[in-house]
Amino acid sequence: MKRLIAVIVIWLAATNAAFSDSARITWEWYNAAEMHQGRKAAGPADQRLAAHYFRLAADKGNIAAAYKLGEIFENGQGLAPDPIQAFQWYMKAAARNDKHGQLKVGWCYQKGIAVAADPAIAAIWYRVAAENDNIWGYHMLAFMLADGEGIKKDVALARRYFERSLPKTNDHWAKWKLAQLIEAEDPKRAKLLLKEAAEAGNAQAAEELKRIDLKP
Template identity: 35%
Template sequence: MSEESNPIDMDLVSGIAAFESKQFSRAVGLLAPLAEQGNVEAQYRMAIMAQNGLGMLPNPLMAYSYMKSAAKAGLGLAQHGLGFMYMEGECTDKNPAKAVEWFRKAADQGLIGSLTTLAMMYEKGYGVEQDLEEAKRLYKRAGFDERATTLS
């Protein structure tokens, strides 16, 4: 590891630790520069803090921008987060079809919450054509065999 990358790694580790221990002001100070440089882990956490006003004033535009960047870079948790933003109309316009698209990407990475949310969307026909067979398949894949068998 080069000496140049070491301070960035330490800031990331320290920033994530501050985030996890709810020291949000400290987390913002450590993660904001890394998020600006394109670090997806920092972007994801900055998006959460900006969305919820943790360690800063709520900033929906920043939250959406960072969540989308991290999601596009392939971070499953950010894909799930972006799906929720579209599903609920938080920080962006409500768009159930886009929510399905992002939940599917996160589900493809094995995120149980995304699989379950996607199953519910197929069950209800929200953002997609109602498809109970697809809902059953997704519930089963998420480990909810009982829920999959109760759909008819």
């Protein structure tokens, strides 16, 4: 695992070096795209123009635009949905050290979107994103560590990553999972987390609460 992480880090560095420092950063196009995308009454024409301007900027090396273009292809906003194109643009952003693109590449590998599902590679990309200060990278890694998915199971590290990410994500699934991990040690806090998750609409957390309440 460590060796593969090192290979990816070296590849990222090499890819970044391959881009010319003189490449035009087309923030005018990027800003025009955001303007069309963010209009209150944005319709199909605005969405198509946003996609057009993001594409112009991305083709000239703007990594933020590359990530946005990946989202557009993923969600079908202004362009027909195309998971392969979405993955390719996410990868281009990830290769330029964009932490959001790195997270999305991990997600694609975990869920088998446009690539063969490979949880081990997904875990590596989540770690790269986390080390690049993407809090959702820690969030996703925590689940994989808790379940031993694509990575050696490590409940202690999973707990640490949940504790690190939850204050910012406030994700009800993370609360549900963390409650499971700490129930034996801290049943009071586990119940509180389950209650918060259930109130956020998590049906599994609600079921867990019933189970705990029925305990003698």
